[in-house]
Amino acid sequence: MIIDTITQAKAQLSALVSAVEQGEEVIIKKAGKPVAVLKKYDNSRKERKPGAFADKIIIKKDFDSLPQDLEAAFGMAAESSTDYAPEEKDTEKS
Numbered sequence: 001m002i003i004d005t006i007t008q009a010k011a012q013l014s015a016l017v018s019a020v021e022q023g024e025e026v027i028i029k030k031a032g033k034p035v036a037v038l039k040k041y042d043n044s045r046k047e048r049k050p051g052a053f054a055d056k057i058i059i060k061k062d063f064d065s066l067p068q069d070l071e072a073a074f075g076m077a078a079e080s081s082t083d084y085a086p087e088e089k090d091t092e093k094s
Contacts, residue, residue, distance in 0.1 A: 003028045 001016075001024055003009045009016060009028045016026050016038060026038040066076070 001026045004032075006030055 001019055003012070003016070003026060006028060009026075020026060020038050020040050023040060027034050028036040028038070066074070
């Protein structure tokens with residue numbers, strides 16, 4: 001179903017929603033150009049499963065290391081360690 005104006009869509013909103021519930025797609029135009037589509041809501045997304053890429057992606061140990069020429073370009077000390085060591089967080093609550 002094609003609706004030519006937004007005003008027409010406003011006036012027929014209930015009927016348009018009923019048509020969409022029946023499986024019909026509604027196209028709304030503005031100044032003769034399609035600007036919106038009303039279609040039935042599809043909630044059939046698959047649930048994501050954590051670990052789907054386990055053992056398929058490998059992050060190398062030197063992932064965070066920069067080549068020496070880039071370290072020099074960014075003014076980073078060449079002797080600095082690039083190993084990641086997270087800061088310890090205070091687990092005590094006040």
